[in-house]
Amino acid sequence: MTYHLVVYITRYIVSFFKVPVKQHTIKTRQSVSDPDQPHLAKPSGNTPIGGSALRLDSTGKVTGKTRYAEDIVLPEMLHAAVFRSPHHHARLRSLDTQLAAQAPGVVRIITAHDIPGDNNLTGYSHNEPILTPVGVTLRQKGAPVALVVADSIEHARQAAALIEADFEPLPYIFEAEQALQPDATQIYPAGNVLNTFTLAHGDLQAAWNASITVIETNYYTAFQEHSTLERETTLGYIDEQGG
Secondary structure, X not given: OOEEEEEEEOOOOEEEEEEEOOOOOOOOOOOOOOOOOHHHOOOOOOOOOOOOOOOOOHHHHHHOOOOOHHHOOOOOOOEEEEEEOXXXXXXXXXXXXXXXXXXXXXXXXXXXXXXXXXXXXXXXXXXXXXXXXOOOEEOOOOOEEEEEEEOOHHHHHHHHOOOXXXXXXXXXXXXXXXXXXXXXXXXXXXXXXXXXXOOOOOOHHHHHHHOOOOOOOOOOOOOOOOOOOOOOOOOOOOOOOOO
């Protein structure tokens, strides 16, 4: 039987697994005519502009029946654990994966040397590698260095803990104002500015000139992040067309 090793790499999630070709079919949506889920039926009578106001996935989510990527298990599926930098800013001086490669259940360990294409997040950051090679700086705590592929997530994590790496800690800055100073530690060769853009609404200078009082200060708002019900993860498989 032919097997394929499928590798998916995003900024935070890496999934590995091998599956027999043309063996698996995964249902991703229930039919709207499913008698067991009448809430999916098309409403009758007056409807909002553009269709129904009912979310097709709402009942499954609030009842805990929705299957997420982590709920799907395929035969012969492989799992990966990421070995990451423990420093906010450091240089990777050496990397040794020999002991980890001999751990139980390990199929392969992947480093920057194994990436055949462009090893950086072009368009997202400045020369930030997907997997950091030896000799290059890691620019955030948790930056990925190596991936351990194993037959279970437990084996992958245990092996990742056996990877030996030598880091040279470097200075780091948390405050944006400090990072913009001329003598600040440079995270990237071109400086600490990731991107610049201008927003202009009306004549601000005229508004200032017409104001009785102008108050200038710094304002800080709470950090906001979208909250999803599913953790970041990736699942892939070979379909009937081999894609």
